Amino acid sequence: DSGVTQTPKHLITATGQRVTLRCSPRSGDLSVYWYQQSLDQGLQFLIQYYNGEERAKGNILERFSAQQFPDLHSELNLSSLELGDSALYFCASSIGQGSSYEQYFGPGTRLTVT
Amino acid sequence: AQSVTQLDSQVPVFEEAPVELRCNYSSSVSVYLFWYVQYPNQGLQLLLKYLSGSTLVESINGFEAEFNKSQTSFHLRKPSVHISDTAEYFCAVSDMDNQGGKLIFGQGTELSVKP
Numbered sequence: 001d002s003g004v005t006q007t008p009k010h011l012i013t014a015t016g017q018r019v020t021l022r023c024s025p026r027s028g029d030l031s032v033y034w035y036q037q038s039l040d041q042g043l044q045f046l047i048q049y050y051n052g053e054e055r056a057k058g059n060i061l062e063r064f065s066a067q068q069f070p071d072l073h074s075e076l077n078l079s080s081l082e083l084g085d086s087a088l089y090f091c092a093s094s095i096g097q098g099s100s101y102e103q104y105f106g107p108g109t110r111l112t113v114t
Numbered sequence: 115a116q117s118v119t120q121l122d123s124q125v126p127v128f129e130e131a132p133v134e135l136r137c138n139y140s141s142s143v144s145v146y147l148f149w150y151v152q153y154p155n156q157g158l159q160l161l162l163k164y165l166s167g168s169t170l171v172e173s174i175n176g177f178e179a180e181f182n183k184s185q186t187s188f189h190l191r192k193p194s195v196h197i198s199d200t201a202e203y204f205c206a207v208s209d210m211d212n213q214g215g216k217l218i219f220g221q222g223t224e225l226s227v228k229p
Binding site: 045 | 146157163165204208210212218
């Protein structure tokens, strides 16, 4: 158990819908990262927050948004869902903001868009 | 732009045999290098990392990786594998000068250890 929790574990929804994925980092960690894992794209970095502020951005679609709240939990919002958004979404956390700090991954949320 | 290539998508091997999982990276700047392991239906776990210093880094469960700057490689090795090593292994790179923690992952290598 990494200490990072993600809810829900599974999510099945229809095209055009909007969903919210939630992540609670390890106690004491200030950075939260979101990654998408799909069969065709592999593991891709989406976005990083550090202590409530956006720190780095990757290949995140405009239909996707995220935020980190004062209690440091984070939410990833996916809207106007398409079949291609079906993937495993991982949240990770680390104590610092740079890449030398170990990132601890949650178990993931499996999103299926039908 | 940085990229990571894992040269083998699948590596089948017999128990107690040695294994090498290959990783090459491309970057115009100095990098940190990582190997992560993903067991079935689980998240990723850090196996080992190279930040600086000795180019040979080891994990607690017998894996090692060597950073070769001239070859831009970070291959993962284990002299004798166990059934429990069956998992997917991801090589990742990060820009050393980046203020953020963005990791660029390879496509993964599925290690299958057979009895």
